[in-house]
Amino acid sequence: MTRIVIVEDEIDIASVVQDYLRHAGYETEHFADGRSALDSIVASPPDLTLLDIMLPRLDGIEVLRRAREHTAHPIIMLTARIEEVDRLLGLELGADDYVCKPFSPRELVARVRAVLRRTAPGPAAGASGDAPGLVLDDVHWRASLEGTPLNLTRREFGLLQVLSRHPGRIFSRARLLELAYDDTVDVTERAIDSHVKNLRRKLGAVTPEHDWIRSVYGVGFAWEAPA
Numbered sequence: 001m002t003r004i005v006i007v008e009d010e011i012d013i014a015s016v017v018q019d020y021l022r023h024a025g026y027e028t029e030h031f032a033d034g035r036s037a038l039d040s041i042v043a044s045p046p047d048l049t050l051l052d053i054m055l056p057r058l059d060g061i062e063v064l065r066r067a068r069e070h071t072a073h074p075i076i077m078l079t080a081r082i083e084e085v086d087r088l089l090g091l092e093l094g095a096d097d098y099v100c101k102p103f104s105p106r107e108l109v110a111r112v113r114a115v116l117r118r119t120a121p122g123p124a125a126g127a128s129g130d131a132p133g134l135v136l137d138d139v140h141w142r143a144s145l146e147g148t149p150l151n152l153t154r155r156e157f158g159l160l161q162v163l164s165r166h167p168g169r170i171f172s173r174a175r176l177l178e179l180a181y182d183d184t185v186d187v188t189e190r191a192i193d194s195h196v197k198n199l200r201r202k203l204g205a206v207t208p209e210h211d212w213i214r215s216v217y218g219v220g221f222a223w224e225a226p227a
């Protein structure tokens with residue numbers, strides 16, 4: 001059975017989340033402080049952890065940081081403010097997703113499912129190469145999808161490189177600017193949106209059945225490999 005650890009000091013939230021996850025067929029375990037959660041996660045990593053940030057004894061960021069020295073299992077952060085997510089993304093702590101409070105338990109279960117699916121061991125998941133069907137030529141900034149050349153601008157190619165090589169990871173606009181472009185003189189964070197839009201359109205022209213780039217509201221973008 002898939003075991004999910006919930007680390008949340010607000011007992012009402014924890015118990016609702018637990019009910020929904022159990023109902024969805026998951027086994028759950030709850031911790032109300034960071035220290036005991038970390039001990040358990042390190043001793044016996046679950047299939048997934050839901051980790052609140054504001055916690056007694058050891059905050060969620062510290063729990064995540066220390067947990068990552070021992071385990072790569074998927075961790076979804078629960079945060080009170082959307083602005084906080086941008087800062088967290090910049091810290092590159094290795095969370096797999098972020099959910100902002102207040103959230104609907106139903107939405108949370110859907111995110112849990114998506115993260116578990118994405119991180120499930122298999123030939124495609126976690127592979128460091130290019131996404132299936134996608135070929136990148138880093139020297140000439142050329143890309144093709146399922147044999148069809150994509151005809152990308154250099155900016156679009158840079159975004160594709162960063163996003164597609166880290167499937168599932170959420171990148172803020174600021175982080176994309178930093179990673180995808182070697183010169184950022186004439187590029188604003190807003191421009192990223194239009195580059196992403198164009199890239200999405202070009203990918204969508206080849207595979208209309210799949211949307212490769214997920215917009216994370218108020219945060220940024222993530223590459224979504226087909227299920």
Ligand code: CA
Pocket residue numbers: 008009010052053054055
């Ligand atoms: Ca809390």
